[in-house]
Amino acid sequence: MTLSDLLATAARDALAFADLLECLAPAQRQAPTPCAGWTIDDLATHVAVVCFRDAEAFHRARIQTSTPPGELTLVNPDLPDAIRLGVAHLRAAFDQAPDRWPVIPTPFGEFPVAAALRSLILEFGVHLDDLKIARGDRRPTLSPATVDALFGFGELFLLRQAQPVESRPVTLRLTAPSKSMAITWTGTHWVAGAGADEHRVEGSDDTIARLMLRRVAADDLVAAAIRPL
Incomplete structure (x- = not known):
């Protein structure tokens, strides 16, 4: 996929999240989600923050600073509109893209531009699926682009989410x-x-994608080793 394709995919899923959120009544937005302890509004706040904060990282890359954006607090915002503003901010970075992108200073480290966009595809695709489940869709399917982004990170994603276990040496192999x-x-x-x-x-x-994200039941080793996204 080209950078334009990756940007379009990330923007599409974020905007789909905003559109679906806007259709929900205030009471519905207090429903639980697959993210433990989060309501739909909590999840939406997270998506809005990630959308705007990570868009800012691309703008910072344009001026060649290695300083990542800091925390962002939203106070009683119009969450669908906040997500849409974040998407506009992201697109603006690419409307003014440099001839050659430097690494992107995200809050989780410096990434090549394509990898940073795939991180957003993963973030928005997974949470769009979470929102569909929270509103009652019991048979959602992660988009091919979301699965491709997750599998593209592969072992690096597993290592990022892995935590110590009480076990003798063991290899955890996930095969799709x-x-x-x-x-x-x-x-x-x-x-x-x-x-x-x-x-x-x-x-x-x-x-396997849902298992990596800890969105389906896991056996004892996977449950102990891999933190949910």
Whole structure:
């Protein structure tokens, strides 16, 4: 995908989230979501913050600063409008794009521009799915673009979400038709790739993606090792 394709995909999912949110009554927006402890309004606030804050990171890259944007607090905003403003801010960065993008100073580290956009596709695609589930859709499917973004990060995503476990060395391997990923607990820390007896989990692309995000039931090792997004 070109940068224009990646930008369009991220913007599409963020705007779809805003449109769906706007259709909900205030009482509906207090419903729980797949993000533990968050209501729909909590989730929407998070999406609005990420949208505007990460858009700012692209603008900072344009002036070649390595300082990432800080925390952003929204006080009683019109959340659908805040998300749309964030998308406009993101698009504006690309309307004034440099001839060659430097790395993007996101709050989670510096990323090449395509990887930073894929992070937004992942963020907005996953939370659009969370919103659909929270409003009662029990048979949603992560978009192909969201799954591609997640699998594109692959083991790096698993390492980012991994946490220490009480276990002997073990390799956790997740296998879908389009991707197989493995990380290994050495007994003290996690590393990419295989290196110990394998604990294998197989499933469809959607199932393995949801398992990586901790949006479906997980066995004991996955539940202990991988934090939900």
